[in-house]
Amino acid sequence: MPPAVSPLQISLLHHPGHGACCCGSPLLQRFHERMMADISRRQLIGGAAAVMALFAGLHAPASIGSQPKRQGGPLLLTNLALFDGNGTALREGVTVRIEEGRIQAILPQDAPAEGAELIDCGGRVLMPGLIDAHWHTTLAAISQVAAMTSDVGYVHLVAAQEAERTLMRGITSVRDVGGPSFALKRAIDEGIVAGPRIFPAGAMISQTSGHGDFRMRHDVPRGSTTPLSEQERQGVAAIADGEAEVLRRTREQLMLGATQIKLMAGGGVASTYDPLDSTQFTERELRAAVEAAEDWGTYVMVHVYTPRGIQRALRAGVKSIEHGQLADEETARMMAGEGAWWSLQPFLQDEDANVYPDAARREAQRQVAEGTVRAYELAQRFDIKTAWGTDILFSPQNTPNQLRQLAKLTRFYDPLTVLAMATGRNGELLALSGPRNPYPGTLGKIEPGALADLLLVDGDPSQNLDFLHDPERNLRLIIKGGRIYKDTLQG
Known part of the structure:
Protein backbone atom coordinates (compact mmCIF):
# COMPACT_ATOMS: atom_id res chain seq x y z
CA MET A 1 0.00 0.00 0.00
CA LEU A 58 -14.74 0.05 -26.58
CA HIS A 59 -17.16 2.81 -27.49
CA ALA A 60 -15.18 5.78 -26.21
CA PRO A 61 -16.81 9.11 -25.37
CA ALA A 62 -16.74 11.72 -28.11
CA SER A 63 -14.09 13.70 -26.23
CA ILE A 64 -11.67 10.79 -26.60
CA GLY A 65 -12.77 9.02 -29.74
CA SER A 66 -13.51 11.93 -32.07
CA GLN A 67 -11.95 11.87 -35.52
CA PRO A 68 -10.93 14.73 -37.81
CA LYS A 69 -12.84 15.72 -40.89
CA ARG A 70 -11.35 13.71 -43.74
CA GLN A 71 -10.51 15.49 -46.94
CA GLY A 72 -11.11 13.82 -50.28
CA GLY A 73 -8.52 15.97 -52.02
CA PRO A 74 -6.48 19.16 -51.80
CA LEU A 75 -7.50 22.21 -49.75
CA LEU A 76 -7.13 25.79 -50.86
CA LEU A 77 -7.18 28.42 -48.09
CA THR A 78 -7.85 31.86 -49.48
CA ASN A 79 -8.74 35.42 -48.38
CA LEU A 80 -6.29 35.45 -45.47
CA ALA A 81 -3.35 37.24 -43.85
CA LEU A 82 -0.36 34.90 -43.50
CA PHE A 83 2.02 34.55 -40.56
CA ASP A 84 4.55 32.04 -41.82
CA GLY A 85 6.36 31.25 -38.54
CA ASN A 86 9.49 33.28 -39.21
CA GLY A 87 8.55 36.36 -37.18
CA THR A 88 8.27 38.66 -40.17
CA ALA A 89 5.30 40.88 -40.97
CA LEU A 90 1.97 39.40 -42.04
CA ARG A 91 1.61 38.77 -45.76
CA GLU A 92 -1.48 39.73 -47.71
CA GLY A 93 -2.77 38.59 -51.08
CA VAL A 94 -1.73 34.94 -50.89
CA THR A 95 -3.47 31.56 -50.97
CA VAL A 96 -2.20 28.38 -49.32
CA ARG A 97 -2.68 25.02 -51.03
CA ILE A 98 -2.58 21.82 -48.93
CA GLU A 99 -2.21 18.40 -50.45
CA GLU A 100 -1.41 14.99 -48.91
CA GLY A 101 -0.82 16.47 -45.47
CA ARG A 102 1.70 19.12 -46.54
CA ILE A 103 1.84 22.68 -47.78
CA GLN A 104 1.94 22.15 -51.52
CA ALA A 105 2.35 25.80 -52.49
CA ILE A 106 1.84 29.43 -51.50
CA LEU A 107 0.06 31.00 -54.42
CA PRO A 108 -1.30 34.39 -55.47
CA GLN A 109 -4.71 35.39 -54.11
CA ASP A 110 -6.45 34.72 -57.43
CA ALA A 111 -4.91 31.27 -58.03
CA PRO A 112 -7.42 28.78 -59.53
CA ALA A 113 -8.73 26.04 -57.25
CA GLU A 114 -7.87 23.26 -59.74
CA GLY A 115 -9.99 20.60 -58.06
CA ALA A 116 -9.24 21.67 -54.48
CA GLU A 117 -11.83 22.30 -51.78
CA LEU A 118 -11.94 26.07 -51.30
CA ILE A 119 -12.05 27.57 -47.80
CA ASP A 120 -12.68 31.31 -47.54
CA CYS A 121 -10.84 32.48 -44.41
CA GLY A 122 -12.70 35.78 -44.22
CA GLY A 123 -9.57 37.91 -43.97
CA ARG A 124 -8.39 36.19 -40.78
CA VAL A 125 -4.79 35.34 -39.88
CA LEU A 126 -3.46 31.92 -40.87
CA MET A 127 -0.48 30.75 -38.81
CA PRO A 128 1.41 27.51 -38.07
CA GLY A 129 0.25 25.24 -35.27
CA LEU A 130 1.84 26.01 -31.91
CA ASN A 437 12.31 12.53 -35.82
CA PRO A 438 9.08 10.50 -36.19
CA TYR A 439 7.49 13.19 -38.39
CA PRO A 440 9.97 13.97 -41.18
CA GLY A 441 9.39 17.41 -42.57
CA THR A 442 9.35 21.03 -41.46
CA LEU A 443 7.15 21.89 -38.47
CA GLY A 444 6.19 25.36 -37.26
CA LYS A 445 6.40 27.12 -40.62
CA ILE A 446 4.10 27.71 -43.58
CA GLU A 447 6.25 27.08 -46.62
CA PRO A 448 6.19 24.64 -49.54
CA GLY A 449 6.86 21.11 -48.33
CA ALA A 450 6.16 21.81 -44.64
CA LEU A 451 3.74 19.62 -42.70
CA ALA A 452 0.27 21.16 -42.83
CA ASP A 453 -0.31 21.99 -39.15
CA LEU A 454 -2.25 25.27 -39.25
CA LEU A 455 -4.44 27.59 -37.22
CA LEU A 456 -6.87 30.25 -38.44
CA VAL A 457 -7.38 32.87 -35.74
CA ASP A 458 -9.56 35.81 -34.88
CA GLY A 459 -7.00 38.41 -33.83
CA ASP A 460 -4.10 40.51 -35.02
CA PRO A 461 -0.80 39.08 -33.73
CA SER A 462 1.08 42.04 -35.13
CA GLN A 463 -0.59 44.10 -32.38
CA ASN A 464 -1.04 41.71 -29.44
CA LEU A 465 -1.65 38.09 -28.49
CA ASP A 466 -4.93 38.66 -26.65
CA PHE A 467 -6.64 36.04 -28.80
CA LEU A 468 -4.61 33.33 -27.03
CA HIS A 469 -6.57 33.90 -23.82
CA ASP A 470 -9.70 32.36 -25.37
CA PRO A 471 -8.67 29.67 -27.87
CA GLU A 472 -12.11 28.07 -27.85
CA ARG A 473 -13.61 31.20 -29.35
CA ASN A 474 -10.70 32.62 -31.31
CA LEU A 475 -9.25 29.53 -33.01
CA ARG A 476 -11.64 29.11 -35.90
CA LEU A 477 -9.82 26.41 -37.84
CA ILE A 478 -7.38 23.77 -36.54
CA ILE A 479 -5.62 21.60 -39.10
CA LYS A 480 -3.04 18.91 -38.34
CA GLY A 481 -1.42 16.91 -41.08
CA GLY A 482 -3.83 18.41 -43.58
CA ARG A 483 -6.91 17.16 -41.70
CA ILE A 484 -9.42 19.52 -40.16
CA TYR A 485 -9.94 18.93 -36.43
CA LYS A 486 -11.95 22.08 -35.78
CA ASP A 487 -13.96 24.30 -38.14
CA THR A 488 -16.27 27.03 -36.83
CA LEU A 489 -16.19 29.20 -39.93
CA GLN A 490 -19.69 28.16 -40.97
CA GLY A 491 -21.06 29.08 -37.54
Whole structure:
Protein backbone atom coordinates (compact mmCIF):
# COMPACT_ATOMS: atom_id res chain seq x y z
CA MET A 1 0.00 0.00 0.00
CA PRO A 2 1.23 3.52 -0.70
CA PRO A 3 2.07 5.73 2.28
CA ALA A 4 -0.82 7.65 3.77
CA VAL A 5 -1.23 11.28 2.77
CA SER A 6 -1.38 13.70 5.68
CA PRO A 7 -4.12 16.35 5.99
CA LEU A 8 -1.45 19.02 5.44
CA GLN A 9 -0.36 17.39 2.20
CA ILE A 10 -3.93 17.07 1.00
CA SER A 11 -4.53 20.74 1.75
CA LEU A 12 -1.48 21.63 -0.30
CA LEU A 13 -2.90 19.75 -3.26
CA HIS A 14 -5.61 22.37 -3.50
CA HIS A 15 -2.93 24.78 -4.74
CA PRO A 16 -1.09 22.91 -7.49
CA GLY A 17 0.16 24.91 -10.40
CA HIS A 18 3.12 26.20 -12.28
CA GLY A 19 6.13 28.22 -11.35
CA ALA A 20 9.09 25.88 -11.13
CA CYS A 21 9.68 22.25 -11.96
CA CYS A 22 8.25 20.11 -9.13
CA CYS A 23 8.92 16.64 -10.50
CA GLY A 24 11.01 15.82 -7.42
CA SER A 25 8.31 16.65 -4.88
CA PRO A 26 7.34 14.13 -2.19
CA LEU A 27 3.80 13.88 -3.56
CA LEU A 28 5.06 13.20 -7.06
CA GLN A 29 7.26 10.53 -5.54
CA ARG A 30 4.24 8.90 -3.89
CA PHE A 31 2.24 9.21 -7.10
CA HIS A 32 4.85 7.20 -8.98
CA GLU A 33 4.85 4.50 -6.29
CA ARG A 34 1.07 4.31 -6.33
CA MET A 35 0.84 4.32 -10.11
CA MET A 36 3.51 1.73 -10.69
CA ALA A 37 2.30 -0.54 -7.91
CA ASP A 38 -1.10 -0.51 -9.57
CA ILE A 39 0.45 -1.52 -12.87
CA SER A 40 2.31 -4.35 -11.20
CA ARG A 41 -0.80 -5.72 -9.47
CA ARG A 42 -2.64 -5.89 -12.77
CA GLN A 43 0.35 -7.25 -14.69
CA LEU A 44 -0.23 -4.80 -17.50
CA ILE A 45 2.89 -5.63 -19.47
CA GLY A 46 3.95 -2.63 -21.44
CA GLY A 47 2.23 -0.12 -19.14
CA ALA A 48 0.28 2.45 -21.05
CA ALA A 49 0.30 0.46 -24.29
CA ALA A 50 -1.76 -2.26 -22.67
CA VAL A 51 -4.11 0.28 -21.16
CA MET A 52 -4.75 1.79 -24.56
CA ALA A 53 -5.18 -1.61 -26.15
CA LEU A 54 -7.72 -2.54 -23.49
CA PHE A 55 -9.91 0.43 -24.34
CA ALA A 56 -9.33 0.63 -28.09
CA GLY A 57 -12.26 -1.65 -28.90
CA LEU A 58 -14.74 0.05 -26.58
CA HIS A 59 -17.16 2.81 -27.49
CA ALA A 60 -15.18 5.78 -26.21
CA PRO A 61 -16.81 9.11 -25.37
CA ALA A 62 -16.74 11.72 -28.11
CA SER A 63 -14.09 13.70 -26.23
CA ILE A 64 -11.67 10.79 -26.60
CA GLY A 65 -12.77 9.02 -29.74
CA SER A 66 -13.51 11.93 -32.07
CA GLN A 67 -11.95 11.87 -35.52
CA PRO A 68 -10.93 14.73 -37.81
CA LYS A 69 -12.84 15.72 -40.89
CA ARG A 70 -11.35 13.71 -43.74
CA GLN A 71 -10.51 15.49 -46.94
CA GLY A 72 -11.11 13.82 -50.28
CA GLY A 73 -8.52 15.97 -52.02
CA PRO A 74 -6.48 19.16 -51.80
CA LEU A 75 -7.50 22.21 -49.75
CA LEU A 76 -7.13 25.79 -50.86
CA LEU A 77 -7.18 28.42 -48.09
CA THR A 78 -7.85 31.86 -49.48
CA ASN A 79 -8.74 35.42 -48.38
CA LEU A 80 -6.29 35.45 -45.47
CA ALA A 81 -3.35 37.24 -43.85
CA LEU A 82 -0.36 34.90 -43.50
CA PHE A 83 2.02 34.55 -40.56
CA ASP A 84 4.55 32.04 -41.82
CA GLY A 85 6.36 31.25 -38.54
CA ASN A 86 9.49 33.28 -39.21
CA GLY A 87 8.55 36.36 -37.18
CA THR A 88 8.27 38.66 -40.17
CA ALA A 89 5.30 40.88 -40.97
CA LEU A 90 1.97 39.40 -42.04
CA ARG A 91 1.61 38.77 -45.76
CA GLU A 92 -1.48 39.73 -47.71
CA GLY A 93 -2.77 38.59 -51.08
CA VAL A 94 -1.73 34.94 -50.89
CA THR A 95 -3.47 31.56 -50.97
CA VAL A 96 -2.20 28.38 -49.32
CA ARG A 97 -2.68 25.02 -51.03
CA ILE A 98 -2.58 21.82 -48.93
CA GLU A 99 -2.21 18.40 -50.45
CA GLU A 100 -1.41 14.99 -48.91
CA GLY A 101 -0.82 16.47 -45.47
CA ARG A 102 1.70 19.12 -46.54
CA ILE A 103 1.84 22.68 -47.78
CA GLN A 104 1.94 22.15 -51.52
CA ALA A 105 2.35 25.80 -52.49
CA ILE A 106 1.84 29.43 -51.50
CA LEU A 107 0.06 31.00 -54.42
CA PRO A 108 -1.30 34.39 -55.47
CA GLN A 109 -4.71 35.39 -54.11
CA ASP A 110 -6.45 34.72 -57.43
CA ALA A 111 -4.91 31.27 -58.03
CA PRO A 112 -7.42 28.78 -59.53
CA ALA A 113 -8.73 26.04 -57.25
CA GLU A 114 -7.87 23.26 -59.74
CA GLY A 115 -9.99 20.60 -58.06
CA ALA A 116 -9.24 21.67 -54.48
CA GLU A 117 -11.83 22.30 -51.78
CA LEU A 118 -11.94 26.07 -51.30
CA ILE A 119 -12.05 27.57 -47.80
CA ASP A 120 -12.68 31.31 -47.54
CA CYS A 121 -10.84 32.48 -44.41
CA GLY A 122 -12.70 35.78 -44.22
CA GLY A 123 -9.57 37.91 -43.97
CA ARG A 124 -8.39 36.19 -40.78
CA VAL A 125 -4.79 35.34 -39.88
CA LEU A 126 -3.46 31.92 -40.87
CA MET A 127 -0.48 30.75 -38.81
CA PRO A 128 1.41 27.51 -38.07
CA GLY A 129 0.25 25.24 -35.27
CA LEU A 130 1.84 26.01 -31.91
CA ILE A 131 4.59 23.87 -30.36
CA ASP A 132 5.13 23.42 -26.59
CA ALA A 133 8.78 22.45 -26.11
CA HIS A 134 8.47 21.41 -22.43
CA TRP A 135 5.32 19.38 -21.79
CA HIS A 136 4.47 16.39 -19.56
CA THR A 137 1.85 14.55 -21.60
CA THR A 138 0.87 12.02 -18.95
CA LEU A 139 1.12 14.20 -15.85
CA ALA A 140 -0.20 17.64 -16.79
CA ALA A 141 -3.95 17.24 -16.36
CA ILE A 142 -4.37 15.03 -13.31
CA SER A 143 -4.19 16.22 -9.71
CA GLN A 144 -1.77 14.60 -7.33
CA VAL A 145 -4.61 13.23 -5.19
CA ALA A 146 -6.28 11.61 -8.20
CA ALA A 147 -2.99 10.24 -9.46
CA MET A 148 -2.19 8.66 -6.08
CA THR A 149 -5.61 7.14 -5.53
CA SER A 150 -6.83 6.15 -9.00
CA ASP A 151 -6.44 3.07 -11.11
CA VAL A 152 -3.55 3.44 -13.55
CA GLY A 153 -5.93 3.03 -16.48
CA TYR A 154 -7.74 6.15 -15.36
CA VAL A 155 -4.46 8.09 -15.31
CA HIS A 156 -3.77 7.25 -18.92
CA LEU A 157 -7.34 7.88 -20.06
CA VAL A 158 -7.16 11.34 -18.49
CA ALA A 159 -3.92 11.89 -20.41
CA ALA A 160 -5.61 10.82 -23.65
CA GLN A 161 -8.49 13.21 -23.07
CA GLU A 162 -6.09 16.03 -22.27
CA ALA A 163 -4.17 15.29 -25.45
CA GLU A 164 -7.27 16.12 -27.45
CA ARG A 165 -7.84 19.28 -25.41
CA THR A 166 -4.23 20.25 -26.03
CA LEU A 167 -4.77 19.95 -29.76
CA MET A 168 -8.00 21.95 -29.49
CA ARG A 169 -5.96 24.76 -27.89
CA GLY A 170 -3.93 24.91 -31.08
CA ILE A 171 -0.89 22.99 -29.80
CA THR A 172 -0.18 20.67 -32.70
CA SER A 173 3.20 19.37 -31.45
CA VAL A 174 4.82 18.86 -28.03
CA ARG A 175 8.24 17.81 -26.85
CA ASP A 176 7.55 15.45 -23.95
CA VAL A 177 10.35 15.92 -21.42
CA GLY A 178 9.98 12.75 -19.36
CA GLY A 179 7.45 10.06 -18.56
CA PRO A 180 5.60 7.12 -20.10
CA SER A 181 4.25 8.80 -23.25
CA PHE A 182 5.24 6.23 -25.89
CA ALA A 183 1.83 4.53 -25.91
CA LEU A 184 -0.15 7.76 -26.13
CA LYS A 185 2.06 8.90 -29.00
CA ARG A 186 1.35 5.66 -30.83
CA ALA A 187 -2.39 5.94 -30.19
CA ILE A 188 -2.43 9.49 -31.58
CA ASP A 189 -0.33 8.58 -34.61
CA GLU A 190 -2.64 5.63 -35.37
CA GLY A 191 -5.77 7.78 -35.04
CA ILE A 192 -7.11 5.99 -31.94
CA VAL A 193 -7.28 9.31 -30.08
CA ALA A 194 -6.79 12.90 -31.18
CA GLY A 195 -3.82 14.87 -29.94
CA PRO A 196 -0.63 16.69 -30.87
CA ARG A 197 2.46 15.17 -32.39
CA ILE A 198 4.62 13.90 -29.50
CA PHE A 199 8.41 13.92 -29.43
CA PRO A 200 9.01 11.59 -26.42
CA ALA A 201 12.09 11.50 -24.22
CA GLY A 202 11.04 8.40 -22.30
CA ALA A 203 12.27 7.91 -18.76
CA MET A 204 14.05 10.79 -17.03
CA ILE A 205 17.62 9.63 -16.33
CA SER A 206 18.83 10.62 -12.87
CA GLN A 207 21.72 9.93 -10.56
CA THR A 208 21.07 8.51 -7.11
CA SER A 209 19.67 11.40 -5.02
CA GLY A 210 19.03 13.33 -8.22
CA HIS A 211 15.92 15.15 -9.42
CA GLY A 212 14.51 11.95 -10.91
CA ASP A 213 15.16 9.68 -7.91
CA PHE A 214 11.64 9.13 -6.61
CA ARG A 215 12.45 6.33 -4.14
CA MET A 216 11.57 6.50 -0.48
CA ARG A 217 14.23 6.67 2.23
CA HIS A 218 13.64 3.05 3.17
CA ASP A 219 14.69 2.01 -0.37
CA VAL A 220 18.24 3.19 0.31
CA PRO A 221 20.91 1.80 0.26
CA ARG A 222 20.60 0.00 -3.05
CA GLY A 223 22.55 -3.24 -3.25
CA SER A 224 24.18 -4.71 -6.32
CA THR A 225 21.38 -7.28 -6.59
CA THR A 226 18.51 -4.98 -5.61
CA PRO A 227 15.81 -5.02 -8.30
CA LEU A 228 14.82 -1.86 -10.10
CA SER A 229 12.09 0.23 -8.55
CA GLU A 230 8.63 0.14 -10.10
CA GLN A 231 9.15 3.67 -11.43
CA GLU A 232 12.22 2.51 -13.31
CA ARG A 233 10.72 -0.71 -14.61
CA GLN A 234 7.71 1.12 -15.99
CA GLY A 235 9.69 3.90 -17.68
CA VAL A 236 8.98 6.93 -15.52
CA ALA A 237 12.56 7.43 -14.40
CA ALA A 238 15.88 5.61 -14.67
CA ILE A 239 18.56 5.83 -11.97
CA ALA A 240 22.11 5.61 -13.29
CA ASP A 241 25.43 6.08 -11.50
CA GLY A 242 28.67 5.94 -13.44
CA GLU A 243 29.35 6.13 -17.14
CA ALA A 244 28.41 2.51 -17.86
CA GLU A 245 24.96 2.81 -16.27
CA VAL A 246 24.24 6.15 -17.93
CA LEU A 247 25.22 4.63 -21.26
CA ARG A 248 22.91 1.66 -20.74
CA ARG A 249 19.89 3.70 -19.65
CA THR A 250 20.35 6.10 -22.55
CA ARG A 251 20.49 3.28 -25.04
CA GLU A 252 17.37 1.73 -23.53
CA GLN A 253 15.35 4.89 -24.11
CA LEU A 254 16.62 5.10 -27.68
CA MET A 255 15.56 1.48 -28.18
CA LEU A 256 12.04 2.32 -26.98
CA GLY A 257 11.73 5.21 -29.41
CA ALA A 258 13.00 8.32 -27.62
CA THR A 259 13.46 11.23 -30.01
CA GLN A 260 15.84 12.92 -27.56
CA ILE A 261 17.28 12.05 -24.13
CA LYS A 262 16.48 13.80 -20.84
CA LEU A 263 18.97 13.86 -17.95
CA MET A 264 18.63 15.55 -14.57
CA ALA A 265 21.74 17.68 -14.14
CA GLY A 266 20.66 19.74 -11.12
CA GLY A 267 18.21 20.21 -8.27
CA GLY A 268 14.74 21.72 -8.14
CA VAL A 269 12.48 23.94 -6.07
CA ALA A 270 10.04 21.28 -4.84
CA SER A 271 12.56 18.47 -4.36
CA THR A 272 12.99 16.55 -1.13
CA TYR A 273 16.53 15.23 -1.59
CA ASP A 274 18.19 17.48 -4.16
CA PRO A 275 18.45 21.19 -3.28
CA LEU A 276 18.19 23.80 -6.01
CA ASP A 277 21.91 24.57 -5.91
CA SER A 278 23.07 20.94 -6.27
CA THR A 279 25.01 19.86 -9.35
CA GLN A 280 24.23 16.36 -10.62
CA PHE A 281 26.10 13.89 -12.81
CA THR A 282 29.78 14.26 -13.50
CA GLU A 283 30.93 15.62 -16.83
CA ARG A 284 32.04 12.11 -17.83
CA GLU A 285 28.58 10.70 -17.05
CA LEU A 286 26.87 13.44 -19.04
CA ARG A 287 29.26 12.89 -21.92
CA ALA A 288 28.40 9.18 -21.99
CA ALA A 289 24.75 10.03 -22.64
CA VAL A 290 25.68 12.67 -25.21
CA GLU A 291 27.87 10.25 -27.15
CA ALA A 292 25.19 7.54 -27.13
CA ALA A 293 22.57 10.01 -28.36
CA GLU A 294 24.89 11.38 -31.04
CA ASP A 295 25.54 7.84 -32.25
CA TRP A 296 21.80 7.69 -32.99
CA GLY A 297 21.78 11.13 -34.59
CA THR A 298 20.00 12.92 -31.75
CA TYR A 299 20.80 14.98 -28.65
CA VAL A 300 20.57 15.33 -24.86
CA MET A 301 18.59 17.91 -22.90
CA VAL A 302 19.08 18.49 -19.17
CA HIS A 303 17.01 19.80 -16.28
CA VAL A 304 19.28 22.32 -14.54
CA TYR A 305 19.14 25.80 -13.01
CA THR A 306 22.59 26.87 -11.86
CA PRO A 307 25.61 28.26 -13.73
CA ARG A 308 27.85 25.43 -12.54
CA GLY A 309 25.43 22.77 -13.73
CA ILE A 310 24.74 24.48 -17.05
CA GLN A 311 28.43 24.95 -17.81
CA ARG A 312 29.23 21.33 -16.98
CA ALA A 313 26.43 20.16 -19.28
CA LEU A 314 27.65 22.38 -22.11
CA ARG A 315 31.21 21.08 -21.78
CA ALA A 316 29.79 17.56 -22.09
CA GLY A 317 28.04 18.43 -25.34
CA VAL A 318 24.42 18.86 -24.13
CA LYS A 319 22.35 20.73 -26.74
CA SER A 320 19.31 21.93 -24.78
CA ILE A 321 19.20 23.55 -21.33
CA GLU A 322 15.78 23.10 -19.67
CA HIS A 323 14.98 25.91 -17.20
CA GLY A 324 18.39 27.47 -16.42
CA GLN A 325 16.86 30.54 -14.77
CA LEU A 326 19.84 31.08 -12.45
CA ALA A 327 22.31 31.48 -15.31
CA ASP A 328 24.77 34.34 -15.08
CA GLU A 329 26.34 36.39 -17.88
CA GLU A 330 29.33 34.08 -18.27
CA THR A 331 27.03 31.09 -18.62
CA ALA A 332 24.80 32.86 -21.15
CA ARG A 333 27.83 33.75 -23.22
CA MET A 334 28.91 30.10 -23.12
CA MET A 335 25.46 28.93 -24.28
CA ALA A 336 25.64 31.30 -27.21
CA GLY A 337 29.15 30.21 -28.08
CA GLU A 338 28.24 26.52 -28.03
CA GLY A 339 25.09 27.10 -30.09
CA ALA A 340 22.96 25.44 -27.41
CA TRP A 341 19.22 25.90 -27.01
CA TRP A 342 17.77 27.62 -23.93
CA SER A 343 14.37 26.08 -23.25
CA LEU A 344 12.78 28.65 -20.94
CA GLN A 345 9.42 28.78 -19.19
CA PRO A 346 7.80 31.91 -17.70
CA PHE A 347 8.26 30.96 -14.02
CA LEU A 348 7.23 34.32 -12.57
CA GLN A 349 5.80 33.43 -9.14
CA ASP A 350 2.40 34.69 -10.31
CA GLU A 351 -1.14 33.31 -10.24
CA ASP A 352 0.01 30.14 -12.01
CA ALA A 353 2.82 29.33 -9.58
CA ASN A 354 2.95 26.47 -7.09
CA VAL A 355 2.18 27.30 -3.46
CA TYR A 356 4.73 26.06 -0.92
CA PRO A 357 4.20 25.92 2.87
CA ASP A 358 7.84 26.32 3.90
CA ALA A 359 10.05 29.37 3.68
CA ALA A 360 13.00 27.53 2.10
CA ARG A 361 11.11 26.49 -1.01
CA ARG A 362 9.37 29.84 -1.30
CA GLU A 363 12.79 31.48 -1.27
CA ALA A 364 14.03 29.10 -3.96
CA GLN A 365 10.93 29.90 -6.00
CA ARG A 366 11.60 33.61 -5.59
CA GLN A 367 15.15 33.15 -6.87
CA VAL A 368 13.88 31.31 -9.92
CA ALA A 369 11.22 33.97 -10.62
CA GLU A 370 13.80 36.77 -10.44
CA GLY A 371 16.11 34.69 -12.58
CA THR A 372 13.39 34.25 -15.20
CA VAL A 373 13.29 37.98 -15.91
CA ARG A 374 17.09 38.10 -16.10
CA ALA A 375 17.20 34.98 -18.28
CA TYR A 376 15.02 36.46 -21.02
CA GLU A 377 17.19 39.59 -21.02
CA LEU A 378 20.38 37.52 -21.31
CA ALA A 379 18.90 35.32 -24.02
CA GLN A 380 18.21 38.36 -26.16
CA ARG A 381 21.45 40.16 -25.41
CA PHE A 382 23.56 37.16 -26.42
CA ASP A 383 21.23 36.01 -29.23
CA ILE A 384 20.76 32.55 -27.72
CA LYS A 385 18.41 30.15 -29.51
CA THR A 386 15.42 30.29 -27.15
CA ALA A 387 12.46 27.89 -26.97
CA TRP A 388 9.08 28.29 -25.30
CA GLY A 389 7.52 25.66 -23.04
CA THR A 390 5.17 25.51 -20.07
CA ASP A 391 6.10 22.61 -17.75
CA ILE A 392 2.53 22.44 -16.38
CA LEU A 393 2.47 19.51 -13.97
CA PHE A 394 -0.33 17.99 -11.88
CA SER A 395 -2.52 21.03 -12.58
CA PRO A 396 -5.79 20.23 -14.36
CA GLN A 397 -6.99 23.74 -13.55
CA ASN A 398 -3.96 25.23 -15.33
CA THR A 399 -3.87 23.23 -18.55
CA PRO A 400 -6.66 25.38 -20.09
CA ASN A 401 -4.29 28.34 -19.53
CA GLN A 402 -1.45 26.76 -21.53
CA LEU A 403 -1.53 29.54 -24.10
CA ARG A 404 -1.55 32.18 -21.39
CA GLN A 405 2.01 31.06 -20.67
CA LEU A 406 2.84 32.09 -24.22
CA ALA A 407 1.03 35.43 -24.10
CA LYS A 408 3.06 36.34 -20.98
CA LEU A 409 6.18 36.56 -23.13
CA THR A 410 4.99 39.83 -24.68
CA ARG A 411 6.47 41.30 -21.51
CA PHE A 412 9.88 40.50 -23.02
CA TYR A 413 9.34 40.36 -26.81
CA ASP A 414 7.11 41.84 -29.48
CA PRO A 415 4.08 39.65 -30.33
CA LEU A 416 5.32 38.33 -33.69
CA THR A 417 8.66 37.33 -32.15
CA VAL A 418 6.77 35.43 -29.44
CA LEU A 419 4.70 33.59 -32.06
CA ALA A 420 7.84 32.80 -34.04
CA MET A 421 9.37 31.27 -30.90
CA ALA A 422 6.35 28.98 -30.41
CA THR A 423 6.18 27.99 -34.09
CA GLY A 424 9.19 28.19 -36.40
CA ARG A 425 11.85 28.42 -33.69
CA ASN A 426 10.44 25.52 -31.66
CA GLY A 427 10.12 23.56 -34.89
CA GLU A 428 13.86 23.98 -35.41
CA LEU A 429 14.45 22.55 -31.93
CA LEU A 430 12.26 19.52 -32.70
CA ALA A 431 14.26 18.96 -35.88
CA LEU A 432 17.40 18.59 -33.75
CA SER A 433 16.35 14.95 -33.23
CA GLY A 434 17.53 14.30 -36.78
CA PRO A 435 16.83 10.76 -38.02
CA ARG A 436 14.95 10.00 -34.77
CA ASN A 437 12.31 12.53 -35.82
CA PRO A 438 9.08 10.50 -36.19
CA TYR A 439 7.49 13.19 -38.39
CA PRO A 440 9.97 13.97 -41.18
CA GLY A 441 9.39 17.41 -42.57
CA THR A 442 9.35 21.03 -41.46
CA LEU A 443 7.15 21.89 -38.47
CA GLY A 444 6.19 25.36 -37.26
CA LYS A 445 6.40 27.12 -40.62
CA ILE A 446 4.10 27.71 -43.58
CA GLU A 447 6.25 27.08 -46.62
CA PRO A 448 6.19 24.64 -49.54
CA GLY A 449 6.86 21.11 -48.33
CA ALA A 450 6.16 21.81 -44.64
CA LEU A 451 3.74 19.62 -42.70
CA ALA A 452 0.27 21.16 -42.83
CA ASP A 453 -0.31 21.99 -39.15
CA LEU A 454 -2.25 25.27 -39.25
CA LEU A 455 -4.44 27.59 -37.22
CA LEU A 456 -6.87 30.25 -38.44
CA VAL A 457 -7.38 32.87 -35.74
CA ASP A 458 -9.56 35.81 -34.88
CA GLY A 459 -7.00 38.41 -33.83
CA ASP A 460 -4.10 40.51 -35.02
CA PRO A 461 -0.80 39.08 -33.73
CA SER A 462 1.08 42.04 -35.13
CA GLN A 463 -0.59 44.10 -32.38
CA ASN A 464 -1.04 41.71 -29.44
CA LEU A 465 -1.65 38.09 -28.49
CA ASP A 466 -4.93 38.66 -26.65
CA PHE A 467 -6.64 36.04 -28.80
CA LEU A 468 -4.61 33.33 -27.03
CA HIS A 469 -6.57 33.90 -23.82
CA ASP A 470 -9.70 32.36 -25.37
CA PRO A 471 -8.67 29.67 -27.87
CA GLU A 472 -12.11 28.07 -27.85
CA ARG A 473 -13.61 31.20 -29.35
CA ASN A 474 -10.70 32.62 -31.31
CA LEU A 475 -9.25 29.53 -33.01
CA ARG A 476 -11.64 29.11 -35.90
CA LEU A 477 -9.82 26.41 -37.84
CA ILE A 478 -7.38 23.77 -36.54
CA ILE A 479 -5.62 21.60 -39.10
CA LYS A 480 -3.04 18.91 -38.34
CA GLY A 481 -1.42 16.91 -41.08
CA GLY A 482 -3.83 18.41 -43.58
CA ARG A 483 -6.91 17.16 -41.70
CA ILE A 484 -9.42 19.52 -40.16
CA TYR A 485 -9.94 18.93 -36.43
CA LYS A 486 -11.95 22.08 -35.78
CA ASP A 487 -13.96 24.30 -38.14
CA THR A 488 -16.27 27.03 -36.83
CA LEU A 489 -16.19 29.20 -39.93
CA GLN A 490 -19.69 28.16 -40.97
CA GLY A 491 -21.06 29.08 -37.54
